[in-house]
Amino acid sequence: MNIIIVSIISLAIIGAIAALILHIIAQRFKVDEDPRIDEVEKLLPGANCGGCGKAGCRNFAESCVKADSLEGMLCPVGGNNVMKQIATILGKEAHEAEARVAVVRCNGTCQYRPQINTYEGAHNCTITHNLYAGDTGCAYGCLGCGDCVSVCSLGAISIDPDTHLPVVDIDICGACGACARACPRNIIEVRKKGTKGRGVYVACMNKEKGGVARKACQVACIGCGKCAKECKFDAITIANNLSYIDSDKCKMCRKCVDVCPTGAILAVNFPPKKAVEQVVSNNSVEPTTQSDN
Amino acid sequence: MKTFSIGGVHPRENKITAGQPIVTAPLPQQAVILLSQHIGAPAQCVVEKGDSVKVGTLLAKANGFVSANIHSPVSGTITKIETVADGSGYQKPAIYINVEGDEWEESIDRSESLITQCDLSAQAIIDKIDQMGIVGIGGATFPTKVKLMPPPGMKPEVLIINAVECEPYLTNDHALMLAKADEIIVGIEILMKAINVDHTYIGIEDNKPDAIELFKQKTQKRKDIEVVRLQCRYPQGGEKQLIDAVIGRQVASGALPVSTGAIVQNVATAFAVYEAVQKNKPLIERVVTVTGKSLTKPGNYLARMGMPISQLIEVAGGMPEDTGKIVLGGPMMGRATANIDTPTGKGTSGILVIPESKAHRSEPSPCIRCAKCVAACPMGLEPYLLSKAVAIGNLEIAEERNIYDCIECGCCSYSCPAHRPLLDYIRHGKGKVMAIMRARTSEKSNS
Secondary structure, eight states, rough: HHHHHHHHHHHHHHHHHHHHHHHHHHHTOOOOOHHHHHHHHHHHHOOOOOSSSSHHHHHHHHHHHOOSSTTTTOOTTTTTHHHHHHHHHHHHOOOOOOEEEEEEEOOOOTTSBBOOSSOOOSSSSHHHHHSSSOOOSSSSSOSSOOOOHOOOTTOOOOOOTTOOOOEOOOOOOOOOOOHHHHOOOEEEEEEEOGGOOOOOOOOOOOOSSSHHHHHHTTTOOOOOHHHHHSSSSSSSEEEEEEEEETTOOOOOOHHHHHHHSSOOOEESSSOOOOOHHTTTTTTTOOOOOBBBO | BBBBBOBOOEEEEEETTTOOOEEEOOOOSSEEEEEEOSSSSOOOOOOOTTTTETOOOOOEEOOOOOOOOOOOSOOOOOOEEEEEOTTTTTTEEEEEEEEEOOOOOOOOOOOOEEEEOOOOOOOHHHHHHHHOOBTTTTOOOOOOHHHHHTTTTOOOOOEEEEEOOOOOSOHHHHHHHHHHHHHHHHHHHHHHHHHOOOEEEEEEEETTTTHHHHHHHHHHSSSSSSEEOOOBBBTTTSHHHHHHHOOOOOOOOOOOOGGEEEEEEEEHHHHHHHHHHHHOSSOEEEEEEOOOTTOOOOOEEEEEEOOBHHHHHTTOOOOOEEEEEEEESSSSTOEEOOOOTTTTOTTOOEEEEEEEEGGGOOOOOOOOOOOOOOOOHHTTTOHHHHHHHTTTTOOHHHHTTTTTGOOOOHHHHHHHHOOOOOOHHHHHHHHHHHHHHHHHHHHHHHH
16 A cells, blocks of 8 residues: 555656656747747648748748738739738738639640650650650640649649640649649740630740641641731740740730631630631631630 | 679570671762760751762861761762751751762772771870761760770770670671771770770670681780670670679779779770771761561661661661561660651661561559569669659659669660569659759859
8 A cells, every 4th residue: 555655656756847847948948939820821721832932831821920021922822812811910911913823835636736656655744755755746745644733732733535635723723833843845834814714825835947846736836926916915925936925914805816827826714706716727727715724 | 604793684686687798778868967976065067058068078076075076978068957856856956968979088098908007196096086076886976085085093904895786686796897807906906005005805795606706816816805705695785794794893883984994995986996097087887787577688787877767777678567666776775766767877776677566565564572673783773663762753762772873774674574664764863863963063062
């Protein structure tokens, strides 16, 4: 009996002493952390995608709390909504940023860009790209092995089994840019997202001269410059035999879509419009509105 | 019989063109000369559209230390300087020449006579080799002059001539050895003088008994050149493997082969050196083995550079109907070409036509951890682990396990019973790891 009491008492004393030591150490080495960091982190999506340019969501939350102003800080996945809530918590001014979305700048489906050889190596775009020009004649187009799909932490991008091209779900895409960085051919670009996801862009990255590009793909940009002449907003530039539409300047009038001889310029998510649907290029390729983006 | 110490495989040899004499291929109507026919910086074009050139006229100058001159293999007029799709399908800069007649530069000695006397100094020989655009034509196309000038502190003791030709199907070196033995021996003497060594080993695999006999007979009276009979084993033609097989020294991880005291040169390169130094002839033609079981006239053809491979296949009896794949080089290290009109270059040792029924890889299945790849790897690596590490993006493990030592011989993929594309991943990871290592060293040297 005696031994039990002695044990309990001695254990209690040891426990009390240890608790005291731990308490003193905890007080001495306490790290003062702003409780707002936790609050901000809770608001963030937690995808740790790196789209904000920080190492992860926690790191972004810390930077938001530290920063004097929220200008230029944007969680592309959470968007303006989340940034507004963060601004309220931190008592800072909210800065509206335009919504952006990943866009696949290649429209080389099997129909437009026939397969000329078979690739049987490792199923990986970067490996294929380093090895050779790909199983079609185009050395700039999509290889279809899905490096972009495997890096997307939100599951917003998938390969269409019919066209073998990646398709971005604009409702899910957080514009973090991981797919754009993974693509060895830089086909994916993060562009301004228009109302209802509308967008006008050149769906081609082929920098070869017009003849070579066209031989590889029916809907290749041949760098003719018609679109640039047509554009009233200076949104289109031609470099390296390739047209580029600046999404920040584009007013989406779609005049360039109408004049493009090869149908390389796509206008997506617009309601069907007769004038657009009737455009028929020289090779009867139909560059109509596409809803797959 | 000697061979290298670890790994290796012995694929079926299939040397169907062995023993066939060298046949000169007809001139093409149009020659397309790639500006990058060697490892290193592409050469810089020194001619213009409309210029008329002779055989041997300098077309492009070496651009930097690791680069090589390119001379015209044909005579005619330059029609354009543009791009051409090479074997990979990517557009590369090239010079198009419309072939007119066959007029050679006067400085080139076209006679058949053997010139054994060479009075040039070592430096003059190296300069000549540099000027004539000689590269290692065993396959890697590394500029020969760079190999002949080892970094300070490394003293070559011995020259090893690579006459192994371990790739299945290829017989171009074999044919050249039988036809030009005397010239090759003079070439070896010149190389020995250039690097100042007094002993040479010629490594020949025992599937070429006639070549071994011939060279033994030619060198029996001399002590400085020794023929070494080697057991057939792939990749014995690899520089590190050959040094191991012949003199029993191993190249340390990350070190240059010359650190073992041996300089390795291909037997065809020795012949090119003879022609360059003694005959003033630049590297403008080479023996190409056009082979494949479905071809009607496979053989060893002496072809000028810049000839479309489709024309060489025509010479060899025409493209068989059931062709499924055309490989540039041998079946182990060669690459399937995406374009049959790609021109030949200094490194085109063979053109292998494979019928459709044999052209495809088998569907890969999961790794069964049998470690056949580990046993086959001649560099002592763990291919299954490296490929997995690269596939999941863990380059730290790949670097720790010496991925940069891979010589890309393909023994791992060849031996894998699950048909996994091991080398595809390892090659990719090797490139990435080496880029990281280079960035790290340049960062260190900057700070």
